[in-house]
Amino acid sequence: MSEQQTTGRRELATFAGGCFWCMVTPFEEMPGIHGIVSGYTGGHKVNPTYEEVCSETTGHAEAVQITFDPDVFPYTKLLNLFWRQIDPTDAGGQFFDRGASYRTAIFTHSEEQQRLAEESKRELAASGRFDKPIATEIVPAGTFYPAEEYHQDFHKKSPARYKSYRQGSGRDAFIDRNWALQKDEQELRARLTPMQYAVTQENGTEPPFRNEFWNHKGEGLYVDIVSGEPLFSSLDKFDSNCGWPSFSKSLHMANIKGVKDTSHGMVRVEVRSAQADSHLGHVFDDGPGPDGIRFCINSAALRFIAREDLEKEGYGEYASLFA
Known part of the structure; x- marks a missing residue:
């Protein structure tokens, strides 16, 4: 995270967008972002491992939990950035990662976050950008379990593998097709x-x-x-x-x-x-x-x-x- 002035306020935002390796880089360099942890949430298993989550038996999704300063980078901007990283119409996973552990979700930490998330989802649905229903769920946040250390900042630890995975997964191609600016x-x-x-x-x-x-x-x-x-x-x-x-x-x-x-x-x-x-x-x-x-x-x-x-x-x- 870059050096920046802060108001001292801190809030949490938790997003599931498929493979958590790919959900760190869009947020990490933004002003007002003070930490990003990859982990698991939304399920019933206490302290799950990566292998358990991938087995589709825990109910958890791969997710990132972001600590941010809302006076510097408001939650609405986080939501806008989140939507642009995913296929919000896919209820079965994300790109070539299939299953509930790769589902998309917004886990809200307050009534205000719930309201803003639902509003942003309605706006996306009404925009006509996608011709299928928005499948991303919005639910109250539960316990978040940090993933194993080797998953944290994976793009920095294994940049070649990360780049190869990201390109091969189809995520970047989807973003280019569906989230690029529509130019006249x-x-x-x-x-x-x-x-x-x-x-x-x-x-x-x-x-x-x-x-x-x-x-x-x-x-x-x-x-x-x-x-x-x-x-x-x-x-x-x-x-x-x-x-x-x-x-x-x-x-x-x-x-x-x-x-x-x-x-x-x-x-x-x-x-x-x-x-x-x-x-x-x-x-x-x-x-x-x-x-x-x-x-x-x-x-x-x-x-x-x-x-x-x-x-x-x-x-x-x-x-x-x-x-």
Whole structure:
């Protein structure tokens, strides 16, 4: 979890979304998140093991329990993020993981959470995004049993296995098909400049040293020009002398995706935004810091939100980054 200012308030949120390995990364880098534990809940067996839960005899589901500051990251935002990780119409499991232990559920810790969860479920059902009923159950939280230590932060302990599992499970493909931003080409052409459209929608590249942010020094966030999803922070921006904005890391790894790019006779990793699927630029291994990463990003793909405007622009939870 990133360093952040806190109000001192703590609440719990518990979500089941299939394999708990995949339900940590979407939440862990968000401001106001102070802990995420993978575990088991919703069943009758005391202190179940992973093998017992997978046997479908305990009634438990794999779940994550999140400790969060509601003044920084409200429960409604957690709910919105939860829905975008799952197939809420599947009552028999999630993706290639089948059975009740992989069911989806929202386990509420208060009457207010119950009300907000039911409201969000009704809104999703009424949105028309899915043509089948929403199967995710909403029930009061019971005892939560932490999973074995090797399951905690599995994506960090076994990154190659985690990545292979996640891609092979079909989760990412489902999210791309069903949760990507629904874009209107005519609206985008009217809203974006020709260069912004060419870069984000047609994989274009703007001229180096002749773009808005290559030498920009302001403090704040850089968000996707199409969707507004937060991508990078000025705290991680550096001068790479390449003529485009460069960042040593992304704000949230869950908000970007890498795609193999073999154009122009080279093999590179293209960077795209997760929600809007905007072309952003490329990532290289010649950057500063221990990870050696350099995100080389087109200014035309970005919108800058100054630190003093974060609250009014709807990004108030990130203000503590610049305190």
